[in-house]
Each structure stands twice: as structure tokens, then as C-alpha cells.
Amino acid sequence: MKASPLAVAALAVVSLWLALAAAAPLLAPYEPLRQDIVGRLAGPSAAHWLGTDALGRDILSRILHGARISIPVGLAAVVLAALLGALVGGLAGFVGRRFDDLAMRVTDLMLAFPTVILALVITAALGVGIRNAVIAIMIAWWPTYARFVRGLVLAVREREYVQVAYALGASDGRILCRYVAPNVASSIVVLATLDVGHAILTFASLSFLGLGPPPEVPEWGSMIAAGRNYLDEWWIATFPGLAILSLTIAFNVVGDSLRDLLDPRLRKL
Amino acid sequence: MLVGITLLTFLLSHAVPADPVTASLGEQAAADPAVVAAFRREWGLDRSPPEQYAIYLWNLVRGNFGVSISTRQPVWLDLRQRFPATIELAVVAMTLSILLGIPLGVLSAVKRDSVIDQLTRVVSLVGVSVPIFWLGLVALVIFYAGLGWVPPPGRLSATLTAPPMVTGFLLVDSLLAGRPAVALDALRHLTLPAAVLSTYNLGILARLMRGSTLDILGEDYVRTARAKGLAEKEVTLRHAARNALIPVVTVIGLSFGRLLSGTVIIESVFAWPGLGLYAFRTATSLDFPAIMGVGIVVATVYVVANLLVDIAYALIDPRIQVGQ
Numbered sequence: 001m002k003a004s005p006l007a008v009a010a011l012a013v014v015s016l017w018l019a020l021a022a023a024a025p026l027l028a029p030y031e032p033l034r035q036d037i038v039g040r041l042a043g044p045s046a047a048h049w050l051g052t053d054a055l056g057r058d059i060l061s062r063i064l065h066g067a068r069i070s071i072p073v074g075l076a077a078v079v080l081a082a083l084l085g086a087l088v089g090g091l092a093g094f095v096g097r098r099f100d101d102l103a104m105r106v107t108d109l110m111l112a113f114p115t116v117i118l119a120l121v122i123t124a125a126l127g128v129g130i131r132n133a134v135i136a137i138m139i140a141w142w143p144t145y146a147r148f149v150r151g152l153v154l155a156v157r158e159r160e161y162v163q164v165a166y167a168l169g170a171s172d173g174r175i176l177c178r179y180v181a182p183n184v185a186s187s188i189v190v191l192a193t194l195d196v197g198h199a200i201l202t203f204a205s206l207s208f209l210g211l212g213p214p215p216e217v218p219e220w221g222s223m224i225a226a227g228r229n230y231l232d233e234w235w236i237a238t239f240p241g242l243a244i245l246s247l248t249i250a251f252n253v254v255g256d257s258l259r260d261l262l263d264p265r266l267r268k269l
Numbered sequence: 270m271l272v273g274i275t276l277l278t279f280l281l282s283h284a285v286p287a288d289p290v291t292a293s294l295g296e297q298a299a300a301d302p303a304v305v306a307a308f309r310r311e312w313g314l315d316r317s318p319p320e321q322y323a324i325y326l327w328n329l330v331r332g333n334f335g336v337s338i339s340t341r342q343p344v345w346l347d348l349r350q351r352f353p354a355t356i357e358l359a360v361v362a363m364t365l366s367i368l369l370g371i372p373l374g375v376l377s378a379v380k381r382d383s384v385i386d387q388l389t390r391v392v393s394l395v396g397v398s399v400p401i402f403w404l405g406l407v408a409l410v411i412f413y414a415g416l417g418w419v420p421p422p423g424r425l426s427a428t429l430t431a432p433p434m435v436t437g438f439l440l441v442d443s444l445l446a447g448r449p450a451v452a453l454d455a456l457r458h459l460t461l462p463a464a465v466l467s468t469y470n471l472g473i474l475a476r477l478m479r480g481s482t483l484d485i486l487g488e489d490y491v492r493t494a495r496a497k498g499l500a501e502k503e504v505t506l507r508h509a510a511r512n513a514l515i516p517v518v519t520v521i522g523l524s525f526g527r528l529l530s531g532t533v534i535i536e537s538v539f540a541w542p543g544l545g546l547y548a549f550r551t552a553t554s555l556d557f558p559a560i561m562g563v564g565i566v567v568a569t570v571y572v573v574a575n576l577l578v579d580i581a582y583a584l585i586d587p588r589i590q591v592g593q
Contacts, residue, residue, distance in 0.1 A: 101449065109273040109274065112274070113274065114526050114529045114567055116531075116534065117529075117567065118284070120533065124554075124555060205400065208534070209537060221402075224403050226398070231414040234407075237406045238407060244403065245398060247397055249395065249398040
């Protein structure tokens with residue numbers, strides 16, 4: 001099966017953003033924190049391609065630097081949620097019985113609670129900041145992975161090669177590490193890739209609500225929030241939003257294509 | 270389930286390092302031990318956690334949600350005022366996404382790889398990827414600041430008075446009160462936030478419906494229907510679309526939770542006086558009686574939405590019986 005042109009384009013966009021994030025200090029035409037009160041609220045021009053904000057900071061430079069926050073945060077939140085979820089879900093599926101009942105009860109509960117409200121309470125309680133926003137997303141999301149991994153483990157356990165391994169006297173630990181884990185890992189990776197765009201979006205939402213980094217830090221969600229009071233100066237909010245949109249679309253397409261290529265079983269999800 | 274939600278919020282409120290005393294009294298008052306002691310006694314914070322939880326549950330059973338620390342009103346009253354605003358918004362948004370998303374999905378599957386199919390796929394991709402707080406702002410820039418087609422954020426124009434509260438839904442209440450002008454104004458305020466809120470679900474539903482319809486169109490009974498000489502329209506609507514709806518309906522129920530998450534953001538952008546804005550304000554001031562109230566209401570809505578989905582199954586597919 002060949003990757004579609006759309007998937008190739010999306011992969012290119014993701015790679016481009018990764019490169020932009022890595023090279024932001026070299027590429028950005030201005031310091032992201034440099035204020036210029038005289039040149040504040042200036043529209044897009046040759047000097048400031050994407051205009052300046054209420055403090056005269058260059059929006060292009062801030063968007064480039066913002067990628068250095070959003071991309072790692074999105075990846076970290078998903079990896080942490082997937083690890084925690086896989087651990088709980090894997091054990092629930094493998095050990096079963098009481099632990100399984102308890103784990104599934106807890107996930108039921110967490111899934112009924114809207115993510116943003118949960119994350120809101122957690123960040124409000126832990127204090128605002130990037131690290132706590134990541135923790136909040138992780139806590140809100142691990143149940144999805146736990147449910148998913150549990151289902152996979154239950155299915156794999158019944159396979160013949162696992163039954164054979166049991167018959168040959170392999171220990172639980174060996175079966176879990178050698179036979180079960182490798183067979184569920186690829187599905188988890190696919191689901192996680194699909195979620196990165198969503199995580200970037202959720203982090204930007206929290207940041208928009210004022211629960212992310214402090215306002216001077218160049219972060220996309222808080223840049224958009226700063227544009228709320230300047231509806232006539234449309235460029236302040238529009239460009240950071242386009243940055244988020246392009247990145248999440250690209251991650252979603254890459255995730256979809258990866259799923260179709262590696263794991264057609266998941267198509268229905 | 271509901272007991273679980275109260276326990277979850279309660280545990281969270283006691284596991285946090287932040288202190289609600291400082292959050293609601295302010296640094297200065299919190300420095301005075303007498304004020305702090307009085308505050309703790311007033312809100313029952315001087316008791317042990319299990320005692321506090323038992324008191325809370327006992328009050329809850331009698332319909333008492335406690336008093337909000339930030340609004341100083343009974344939480345029940347706060348919720349009653351704000352809940353209908355959010356449900357009105359959410360129901361309209363959900364209806365929009367169903368009415369647009371499902372036909373788009375079917376059309377897209379039937380005319381596979383046509384222009385309309387490509388367009389639907391783009392719409393659904395953008396729908397699930399777009400940050401709604403940004404879309405809301407862009408919509409305000411275009412339709413309010415630019416074109417002047419929609420009124421400023423809020424639920425009703427400042428010049429109009431709200432009709433007496435019966436259901437709490439402004440559209441219904443103003444019609445009941447015989448004031449169509451108010452209903453029209455409320456509708457004008459509602460359109461933009463509801464449209465923005467519906468984008469994610471629209472994307473998801475169109476995409477699922479497309480996939481589901483494509484699967485069904487490959488089934489034997491569809492071929493049989495065609496072989497019988499049924500019109501293509503008949504085959505699509507009676508045989509394919511109806512069966513394709515079943516997995517989609519499940520997702521409608523599950524996505525209601527996500528829609529309520531979205532209201533937190535949309536209500537903040539559009540100054541919509543609903544549950545989402547209340548959740549945001551009370552959560553940031555660590556007003557736990559209020560947050561627990563919101564949690565209970567939201568979880569109830571989620572459970573009810575999924576119950577409605579179970580009933581909808583039976584309507585779509587007579588083979589499924591409720592209660593089995």
C-alpha cells in the first residue's frame with residue numbers, strides 16, 4: 001500500500017514545523033520578547049510580515065518560538081498519558097479480577113467528566129504553568145488508553161502463541177514482556193500519533209483560558225487570548241490560530257495514514 | 270456513578286496543595302488567623318476530610334448542594350440559572366452538527382471520490398482540527414466587527430429584558446411569554462456560538478457516517494435490494510443509511526461530553542452566562558462546592574444523553590430492544 005499524496009504533504013508540514021521549532025532562534029527576525037511601543041498594533045508589513053501585537057512584539061517571531069513550546073508539550077502529554085494508560089490497562093487486562101474491576105470503574109468515572117473541566121480543576125489546583133498543564137492533560141487522558149490497551153491485551157491473551165507459551169511454562173512476566181507487549185505496542189503508537197494534534201489543541205485551549213505559561217511567554221493559545229480585545233487588529237489572533245490549525249491538521253492526517261498502513265484493525269475507531 | 274463523581278472531586282479538592290482560604294479571601298485577609306479560623310468554621314473546613322465528605326453527601330441527598338464560596342449563593346440556585354443557557358447552546362449545536370453531518374456523510378459515501386466527497390473530507394478534517402476558541406474569535410471578527418451581521422457577545426441585547434423564567438431556555442420562555450421579538454434576538458445571539466461549537470461534532474459525524482455508509486453499501490442485502498430493482502434513492506435511504514446510523518448514534522452520545530468541554534471555551538469567548546463560564550470561574554478560584562455541583566450536573570447530563578442513545582437504537586433498529 002502506498003502513502004497518499006495528502007499523507008506525504010502532511011508529513012512534510014509536520015517536518016517543516018519541527019525544523020522551524022528547532023531553528024526558531026536563527027530564523028526569527030526579532031527577539032520574541034522585544035517590545036516596541038511606537039510600532040505597536042501594526043498590521044502585516046515588510047518589516048513585520050505578520051504584524052505586531054499590543055506591546056509591539058513581532059508576531060512571526062513569537063509564532064516561531066511558540067512552536068518550541070506547543071510541539072514538545074503535545075508530545076510529552078500524549079507519551080505520558082499513553083504510558084500511564086498502557087500500564088494500568090495492561091495490568092487490568094493481564095491480572096484481571098479485582099484490579100480490573102477497580103481500574104475500569106475509575107476510567108468510567110473519568111471518561112464521564114469533560115476533559116477541559118477536569119484539566120481546568122487540576123491546573124487551577126496545582127497552579128498555572130506549562131508543567132501542570134501537561135500533568136492535567138495526562139490525568140484527563142490516560143483512561144482512554146487504559147480502556148484501549150485492556151481490550152487489546154484481553155484479545156492477545158487468547159491467541160495460540162500465548163497459550164503455547166503458558167503451556168511451555170513461561171512466567172507471567174516473560175509472557176507480558178516478550179509476547180503481549182510487542183503485539184499491542186504498534187496499536188498504542190498509532191493511537192498516540194492520532195492524539196498529538198488533539199493534545200496540542202487542548203494545551204492551547206488551557207493556555208487560552210489563562211492556565212498555561214505566563215502571558216509574556218510566546219505561546220499560541222495565550223497569543224490568541226491576547227487578541228480578544230483587539231478584534232479590529234485581526235492579525236494578532238489570526239496567525240497563531242493558523243499555526244495551530246496547520247499543525248493539528250498535519251498531525252491528524254499523518255496519524256490517520258499511519259493507522260491505515262500499520263493497523264487496519266483500528267479503522268473503525 | 271454520581272457518588273463516584275462526588276468522591277473524585279472531593280479527593281481532588283483535598284489532594285491539592287493550593288488553599289481555598291487564600292484563593293477566596295486574598296493574601297491580606299488570609300494573614301489574619303482570626304479571619305482564617307472564622308472562614309474555616311463557616312465552610313466546615315475545620316472538620317476531618319471523611320467528616321466533611323459525609324456532611325456533603327448527606328446534604329446532597331436532601332437536595333442541598335451547599336453554598337458557593339465565590340458567588341455566596343446556594344450552588345443549586347447558581348446551577349439552576351446557568352444550566353439552561355448551556356443546554357440551549359449545546360442542544361442547538363448538536364442538532365446543527367447532526368442535521369449537517371449525517372447527510373453530508375451519506376452523500377459523500379454515495380458519490381465517492383466526487384467533488385462533494387472531497388469537500389466533505391476537507392470539512393471534517395478541518396472540523397476536528399480547528400481550535401474552537403480561535404474559530405470563535407475569527408467568526409466574531411468577520412460577522413460582528415466586520416459585517417455587523419450578528420450582535421455582540423452575550424445571550425440577549427442589553428435593551429431587552431429577559432422573559433420570566435419558566436424553562437430557562439430563552440427561545441422557549443420568550444415565546445411562552447408572547448414576545449417573539451425577544452425570541453428572535455435570542456436566536457440571533459445563539460447562532461454564532463452554536464455554529465462554532467458544532468464544528469468538531471460535525472467533522473466527526475460526517476466522517477463516521479461516510480465510513481459506516483461505505484461499509485454497508487458493500488453488504489449483500491444492499492446488493493439484493495438493488496437486484497430487486499429498487500430505486501437507488503430507496504436503497505440508499507431505506508437500506509444503507511438507516512443501518513449505517515447505528516454506530517454513529519453511539520458516538521453522538523459519547524461526544525456529548527466533549528461538546529460540554531467545548532462550552533467552557535465557547536462561553537468564555539462569547540460571554541455566554543452558562544455552566545461552562547461558571548465552571549471556569551469557580552475552578553480558577555478553587556470554589557469546590559460549586560465545582561462539585563457542576564461535576565454532578567455534567568455527569569448526569571452525560572448519563573442521560575447515553576440513555577437517550579439507547580432509546581434511539583430501538584427507534585432506528587427494531588431488532589434492538591431497550592432493557593436487554
